[in-house]
Structure formats: C-alpha cells, structure tokens
Amino acid sequence: MLYPINLELKDLQITIIGGGEVAYRKCKNFLDFDKNVKVVSLDFIDKFNELKDNIEIIRDTYKEEYIKESFIVVAATNNKETNKQIGIYCRDNGKLVNVVDDINLSNYTVPSYIRRGDLLISVSTGGKSPSLSSKIKKELSEKYDDSYEEYINLLGIARVNIIKKYENISQRKKMLNDLVNLTLEELREHIKSN
Incomplete structure (x- = not known):
C-alpha cells in the first residue's frame, strides 16, 4: 500500500x-x-x-x-x-x-492532481486504474475551479489575523472552522472588516 x-x-x-x-x-x-x-x-x-x-x-x-x-x-x-x-x-x-x-x-x-494555488487535491488508484483517477480528477476540477486559488489565499490571511487577535484556543478553532463555510464573496467581506 x-x-x-x-x-x-x-x-x-x-x-x-x-x-x-x-x-x-x-x-x-x-x-x-x-x-x-x-x-x-x-x-x-x-x-x-x-x-x-x-x-x-x-x-x-x-x-x-x-x-x-x-x-x-x-x-x-x-x-x-x-x-x-x-x-x-x-x-x-x-x-x-x-x-x-x-x-x-x-x-x-x-497521483492525478488538481492545483489551485496552494490547494492541491490528488487522486490515486495505486496504479490499478489511471482512467478512474482521470475521471475523478475531471469531476473535482469542475467542483474546485480557479476561484479556489483566491479562496485559499484569503483563508490564509484570515487565519493569521485570527491567531494574532485571539488567544483563546477553542475560540480560535471555532472561528477558523466557521471561515470555511463562507462563500468567496463573504470571505472577501470578512477580510475587509477585520
């Protein structure tokens, strides 16, 4: 394996x-x-x-x-x-x-992979079916389009800001987990307001 x-x-x-x-x-x-x-x-x-x-x-x-x-x-x-x-x-x-x-x-x-800036998604079948890897890669490419490059960068900025601003670890964790539920536009607004 x-x-x-x-x-x-x-x-x-x-x-x-x-x-x-x-x-x-x-x-x-x-x-x-x-x-x-x-x-x-x-x-x-x-x-x-x-x-x-x-x-x-x-x-x-x-x-x-x-x-x-x-x-x-x-x-x-x-x-x-x-x-x-x-x-x-x-x-x-x-x-x-x-x-x-x-x-x-x-x-x-x-593995087959999709790269959107720092987002790297890889798919492997251990060499048993490159065709299946390719099919899954295509499906993921449609779901995780080029906008994810900006999304990941903004998440990184927000993460640094939250870590600097909040000392309580559980509060930080909750805020960081909540960020990934925001749309790209909501994340942009979050960065502007913080």
Whole structure:
C-alpha cells in the first residue's frame, strides 16, 4: 500500500530517463511545481523543444552516473530491461524511483492532481486504474475551479489575523472552522472588516 506524502522538491535532484510521451508528461508534472529536471535519452519527441529552457537535456543512453546524485528518478524508456536496471539500482541505493512499465519495481507513483494555488487535491488508484483517477480528477476540477486559488489565499490571511487577535484556543478553532463555510464573496467581506 502506498503512503501519501507531499515533498518539497527545492533541494532534490530529479532525473528522467527517456524521451518519449510518458517521459514528457512526467517532466511537465515536475515543472508544474517549479522544479528543474534532468532528462536523459538519445531521442526526444518534439514536445521537449517547448521545455528546453527549463530542463537539462542530455542526449545519451542511460548510464548510472546520470542518476547517482539524484534523489528522484523516473525510468521511462521504451526498453523494459533498461527500466528494470534503473529500478533495481535506485531501490538498492535508497532513491525514489518510478518505473513506468513496472509498478512492482517502483517505490512511488504520482497521483492525478488538481492545483489551485496552494490547494492541491490528488487522486490515486495505486496504479490499478489511471482512467478512474482521470475521471475523478475531471469531476473535482469542475467542483474546485480557479476561484479556489483566491479562496485559499484569503483563508490564509484570515487565519493569521485570527491567531494574532485571539488567544483563546477553542475560540480560535471555532472561528477558523466557521471561515470555511463562507462563500468567496463573504470571505472577501470578512477580510475587509477585520
């Protein structure tokens, strides 16, 4: 069973081995979180050209030296044996690895997610049904639209104000819990009046 966790990627080295569609999608996911990535492959699909200013591209075959310093590795080649080698090396050396064609060699997966500023909602089926994850993600995207970015920011401002203003812990807790029942407009008004 997989354990859900959010990682701060800022100081972590990330390497993707592969230059195809799956590698591209994985790369885009990391870039969504402002993380530079090293991508190693002899051949790259054209889509990588739009990312070239934000990633390090190494045109070569897989070699251990490319992942030695990495904390997170994605094995996304079109060669099952190479992916297996990467998976085994990473597991033996305490690295997080996602082997795209072998969930049993992976020690992490990446859930489908929706990001609205600091609101991050993720959905996972443990690799059993990416289609179901995608369906649920679509449903959640409609419910939690782009306005939630502002909503979360306003909740953060209100929280800081309440913590500064009220010393009584139970009073704070009740007020903070009541805030999440406000609409966006009501929350805006609450911030203006406090």
